[in-house]
Amino acid sequence: MLFLFPSAIFITIFLIIPAVWTLYLGLTNYSLTGLAAANPKFVGLQNYAKVLKDPEFYNSFKLTIIFVIGSAIIGQALLGFIIAWTFSDKPGKLRSFVEVIIILAWMVPSSVVTFLWSAFLNGQNGTLNKIIGGQTEWLITHPMLSIIVFNSWRGAAFSVLLFGAAIAAVPKSHLEVARIAGASKYRQLRDIIVPASRGHILTNLLLISLWSFNLFTPYLLTGGGPGGKTEILPIFVYEKALRYFNFGIASAIATIMLLINFVFALIVIRRGKQK
Amino acid sequence: MNKTRKRKQKWTLKRTGGRASFWMFTFLIIAFFSTPLLWLVFAPFDLTPRLNIKLPTLSFNNFHEMSQNPYAIHSLLNSLLFSVGTGLLVICVGAPASYALSRVKFVGRDLFLYILLLFSSVVTGTAAMVPIFLLCLNLGLINTFYGVILVMGGGLLPAAIFILKDFTDSTPKSYEESARIFGASSFQILRNIVVPIIRPGLAVIFVWAFVGAWGDFLVPFILIRAPERSPAAVLMYSFYTEGGQAMLTTLAAFALLYTVPVIVMYLYVNKRYGFRFYGGIKG
Numbered sequence: 001m002l003f004l005f006p007s008a009i010f011i012t013i014f015l016i017i018p019a020v021w022t023l024y025l026g027l028t029n030y031s032l033t034g035l036a037a038a039n040p041k042f043v044g045l046q047n048y049a050k051v052l053k054d055p056e057f058y059n060s061f062k063l064t065i066i067f068v069i070g071s072a073i074i075g076q077a078l079l080g081f082i083i084a085w086t087f088s089d090k091p092g093k094l095r096s097f098v099e100v101i102i103i104l105a106w107m108v109p110s111s112v113v114t115f116l117w118s119a120f121l122n123g124q125n126g127t128l129n130k131i132i133g134g135q136t137e138w139l140i141t142h143p144m145l146s147i148i149v150f151n152s153w154r155g156a157a158f159s160v161l162l163f164g165a166a167i168a169a170v171p172k173s174h175l176e177v178a179r180i181a182g183a184s185k186y187r188q189l190r191d192i193i194v195p196a197s198r199g200h201i202l203t204n205l206l207l208i209s210l211w212s213f214n215l216f217t218p219y220l221l222t223g224g225g226p227g228g229k230t231e232i233l234p235i236f237v238y239e240k241a242l243r244y245f246n247f248g249i250a251s252a253i254a255t256i257m258l259l260i261n262f263v264f265a266l267i268v269i270r271r272g273k274q275k
Numbered sequence: 276m277n278k279t280r281k282r283k284q285k286w287t288l289k290r291t292g293g294r295a296s297f298w299m300f301t302f303l304i305i306a307f308f309s310t311p312l313l314w315l316v317f318a319p320f321d322l323t324p325r326l327n328i329k330l331p332t333l334s335f336n337n338f339h340e341m342s343q344n345p346y347a348i349h350s351l352l353n354s355l356l357f358s359v360g361t362g363l364l365v366i367c368v369g370a371p372a373s374y375a376l377s378r379v380k381f382v383g384r385d386l387f388l389y390i391l392l393l394f395s396s397v398v399t400g401t402a403a404m405v406p407i408f409l410l411c412l413n414l415g416l417i418n419t420f421y422g423v424i425l426v427m428g429g430g431l432l433p434a435a436i437f438i439l440k441d442f443t444d445s446t447p448k449s450y451e452e453s454a455r456i457f458g459a460s461s462f463q464i465l466r467n468i469v470v471p472i473i474r475p476g477l478a479v480i481f482v483w484a485f486v487g488a489w490g491d492f493l494v495p496f497i498l499i500r501a502p503e504r505s506p507a508a509v510l511m512y513s514f515y516t517e518g519g520q521a522m523l524t525t526l527a528a529f530a531l532l533y534t535v536p537v538i539v540m541y542l543y544v545n546k547r548y549g550f551r552f553y554g555g556i557k558g
Contacts, residue, residue, distance in 0.1 A: 002375075002461070003371035003372055003374055003375035003461070003465070004371070004372050004375045004376070006367075006368045006371065006372070007368050007369065007371070007372035007432060007436060008372075010368055010425075010428065010429050010432055011391070011395075011429065011432060011433065013410075013425075013429065014407075014410075014425065014426055014428075014429025014430065015394060015395055015403075015429060015430070015433070017406070017410065018403040018406035018407050018410060019394070019403060019406075021405075021406035021409070021410070022403060022405065022406050025405060025406065025409075083304060086297065086300060086301075094301070097305075098301065098304060098305060098308075101305060101308045101309050101312075102304075102308050103541070104308075104309075104312060104538070105308050105311075105312060107486070107537050107538060107541050108312065108315070108534050108537065108538075109489060109490035109492075109507075109508055109533060109534060109537060110490055110492055110508070111490070111492055111507070111508040111509075111511040111512065111533075112315070112511065112530045112533060112534050113311070115511060115521075115526065115530065116311045116312065116314055116315060116530075117311055119314055119326040119327075120310070120311045120314070122326045122327075124326075125325055125326040125327045126326060126327060127310060127311075127313075127314070127326075127327045127328045130327050130328075131310075153307065153308065153311070156308075210393075214401060216401050216492075216493050217492070220492065220512075233401075234401035235401075237401050237404065237405075238401055238404065241404055241405045241408075242404070242408070242497065247405050247409070250404075250405050251405050251406075254401070254403070254404070254405065257401075261393075262393075265393055
């Protein structure tokens, strides 16, 4: 039990206290500037009422859902599954080459990849425009699409590796029998591979959705702009907290985010248990 | 006769069609994932780097220019300090906890671990930014190395314990039992028996924490104000001229130097232990 002590202290200070503190701050009008900075007052659920009346919040929420569906579910999970499945029966060399490139995109520090992408998407000199022969300022004309493609590119490796492991674990004999019985590739996928990797699929969807939902990195690409068009919830909280120093409101939004995370996780885990 | 030939023809056609589309798909995947990265291969060695990818006029001028920047090398050292500190912290605090959790059974232990894991992946993000900032402000940890290391370590700890527990679960108990008969203390058992056995796990966790801390932008961005204490992740965003143009020469060289350690570590882990998923993360 003594061995648990340091961890318990750490987790209490740096995880549990901040979480409880967020709950508390959400109920005050605490800020770094003005009168409220000197003596923050308890304001009950006022912040929540304000947030829930704020059209900017709903806009941000909508953008976050689009971001999660586009980049996590379609861009990472679906594309990752297709890649893992396509290469599951291919020679090791080709497969590991593709995997290494996808993993590199995942390993390179986020400050570097966001710069690489802003250079890649640049209107005048960006590589993408040089290839397709255009002058589009992608980050300005298609900001949401840009961060969705970026995050799919960035995070696909996790799904590719996880699904690769899942597909490799499907007993070879089952697939053999299906093939002899004349099942098409699609039928093999639907009736054998997907049911066998159900656990992995749910775990993967849960983790990458949560990660994308709480991801701050798009800020480095668009700064939430232009004109708030990519202001997903993490960026929204950041702006409220560290640009306007409105800690009460920011904490209320953060609490709502935590709640959404937990409800979502609960639903996925329960569905996983039902089978 | 004719019929079978036709069928055969159709079959080969379908097969070559499938093969062509497979190669098309492979090409697209490779192009999509590698093109944005190629800049990092060419631009650092280009005499006149541009935003687009082009074959370089070979030169090491960019590295020279980068070394003139007062903060560049320093920030890489800061990153190293943060990463090593976080890695060591996570191992030293996480290993005993994972050992204890794998030996002591209590009701709802696995559920408890799951909730903790979920909790950490949620809380360490933007949601807890405000209290983390205030916590460090009150503890006097703003602008300090400790602050960053403690916050990053705290965030990584639950996942580290979760993965390490898998390793400690697989160490044979008989070793410990015989050691205990000879009067070894729990701490001695941990240090002399468990740690040597789970060393690969510790190495993986160290590298994982190192890479996580090395790339982390948000925590130092919030907690560090002084440029001479900024890590590379934050400094990347200061290489701009007064006109707001990116200083591509310095940036290219710096980005490469900042990226290489992570890739070297990945290659090392991949070669030594194989890059795969450990039990805990599977469904």
